[in-house]
Amino acid sequence: MILLNIFRLILLVFIQVFILNKIYLGGYVNPYLYVLFILVMPFNTPKWVLLPASFICGLIIDMFSNTLGMNTAACTFIGFIRPVILQSVMSNREFSPGDEPGIGSMSPRWFFIYAAIMVVIHHMMLFYIEVFRFSEFFITFSRALISSAATLILIAVSQFLFFRIERRL
Amino acid sequence: MRYLWVFFGRNYFFFMFLLFEGISVWLIVDTNDYQGISTFNSTNEVVGSVIDAVSGVEEYFILKKINQDLAEENNMLMNKTRQSYLVNDTASYFINDSIYRLQYKFVSAKVISNSTQKRNNYLKLNKGKLNGITKDMGVISPKGIVGQVIEVTDHFSSVMSVLNKNSRISVKHKKSDQLGTLHWEGIDYTHGTVIDIPTHSKVKVGDTIITSGFSHMFPEGLTVGTIDDVEIRNGEHFYTLSLRFTEDYNKLTYVNIIVNLLKYELDSLDKAIIKEKN
Numbered sequence: 001m002i003l004l005n006i007f008r009l010i011l012l013v014f015i016q017v018f019i020l021n022k023i024y025l026g027g028y029v030n031p032y033l034y035v036l037f038i039l040v041m042p043f044n045t046p047k048w049v050l051l052p053a054s055f056i057c058g059l060i061i062d063m064f065s066n067t068l069g070m071n072t073a074a075c076t077f078i079g080f081i082r083p084v085i086l087q088s089v090m091s092n093r094e095f096s097p098g099d100e101p102g103i104g105s106m107s108p109r110w111f112f113i114y115a116a117i118m119v120v121i122h123h124m125m126l127f128y129i130e131v132f133r134f135s136e137f138f139i140t141f142s143r144a145l146i147s148s149a150a151t152l153i154l155i156a157v158s159q160f161l162f163f164r165i166e167r168r169l
Numbered sequence: 170m171r172y173l174w175v176f177f178g179r180n181y182f183f184f185m186f187l188l189f190e191g192i193s194v195w196l197i198v199d200t201n202d203y204q205g206i207s208t209f210n211s212t213n214e215v216v217g218s219v220i221d222a223v224s225g226v227e228e229y230f231i232l233k234k235i236n237q238d239l240a241e242e243n244n245m246l247m248n249k250t251r252q253s254y255l256v257n258d259t260a261s262y263f264i265n266d267s268i269y270r271l272q273y274k275f276v277s278a279k280v281i282s283n284s285t286q287k288r289n290n291y292l293k294l295n296k297g298k299l300n301g302i303t304k305d306m307g308v309i310s311p312k313g314i315v316g317q318v319i320e321v322t323d324h325f326s327s328v329m330s331v332l333n334k335n336s337r338i339s340v341k342h343k344k345s346d347q348l349g350t351l352h353w354e355g356i357d358y359t360h361g362t363v364i365d366i367p368t369h370s371k372v373k374v375g376d377t378i379i380t381s382g383f384s385h386m387f388p389e390g391l392t393v394g395t396i397d398d399v400e401i402r403n404g405e406h407f408y409t410l411s412l413r414f415t416e417d418y419n420k421l422t423y424v425n426i427i428v429n430l431l432k433y434e435l436d437s438l439d440k441a442i443i444k445e446k447n
Contacts, residue, residue: 022284025286047182047185048181048182048185052189055189055192058193062196064216065284066284068196069195069197070197072189072193072196073190073197076186076189076193077190079186080190129197130287130289139356
């Protein structure tokens with residue numbers, strides 16, 4: 001379980017740094033797919049693992065993209081609010097240990113509401129920290145929203161891809 | 170005291186969050202000042218070598234383009250050699266070569282990482298201290314200017330791109346010699362903005378903007394771009410010019426780092442001026 005998550009982190013960092021950060025989509029769009037790592041950590045992850053894991057995930061991305069601290073701050077924050085948001089969107093179903101948030105374990109609708117809230121908060125924080133001035137408020141706002149949409153589409157694609165595989169097995 | 174510990178124990182998640190968030194804010198404040206990108210960053214040797222390996226693979230996909238650029242540059246240099254000039258005045262006096270003194274030296278480097286879509290963009294190059302690179306050197310490409318070195322390690326260096334909030338480059342209008350400042354307003358990596366050129370000078374769409382040479386980083390007269398749009402904002406006595414860069418920053422592969430051999434001499438003059446002011 002832990003190994004799977006570490007492998008997923010490495011894969012997502014690789015995709016983020018060497019593919020997504022290099023594709024130019026009109027200056028407005030820069031998807032940050034790596035937040036998926038924080039989104040799908042198992043339900044029963046203890047809180048004291050959740051926060052350091054989010055922190056390290058952001059730190060690794062920062063080290064590769066010369067933005068030290070920015071992704072780290074945004075990641076730590078969504079790691080912190082994750083339990084609250086999960087609780088508010090989840091029905092009272094019981095989960096076996098090791099279950100992960102996903103379109104299989106939650107319904108697709110609730111999973112995407114959960115993902116959308118987390119991704120939008122993460123992107124808003126990240127983009128405003130990066131710009132760090134109010135004169136470009138609306139441009140930054142639209143950049144964050146459009147990028148969030150792109151990230152969500154990528155998350156949806158990856159979810160449907162792996163959900164299929166799980167069912168076939 | 171016991172209750173204090175119980176209080177901490179109950180809310181440990183919140184305090185842990187404060188701790189980590191505090192560390193990241195400290196990282197932002199302490200290191201994103203473009204002076205001090207240090208140990209943790211991707212100039213870091215380990216991260217640098219990973220990036221270097223991947224960019225080696227990517228290089229194969231753009232070999233054709235690199236060849237073409239090199240051929241063009243060769244052409245340009247050929248045009249500048251003695252042999253391609255016709256000597257039509259043999260009677261003129263002899264110019265002693267010692268009048269000229271080499272001021273700028275160029276070091277070629279490969280771009281191992283680059284970005285164009287962030288608000289603040291940086292590049293990494295595969296040359297460092299061991300190749301004689303130091304902070305504040307200018308970086309150019311065959312078609313334009315790229316940025317300024319902000320951090321070096323033994324084998325790699327970080328460059329603040331022209332496409333950065335903090336980048337200010339002294340430029341001038343080629344026809345009128347009027348000085349201006351180049352900066353970047355974000356979003357579009359093909360266009361920059363030139364300010365501070367007074368409105369009494371005549372500026373037209375299509376005119377060329379070149380480096381001024383006043384910053385000791387770039388030699389005078391390198392092409393930066395052409396003017397795309399001329400605008401005078403309300404109540405200002407200076408133009409706001411939209412500039413189309415001649416270089417396509419998304420395709421950078423090889424660049425030249427400029428070593429200014431007389432920099433220390435020039436800097437010592439600057440220091441004298443600052444001392445005078447104080």
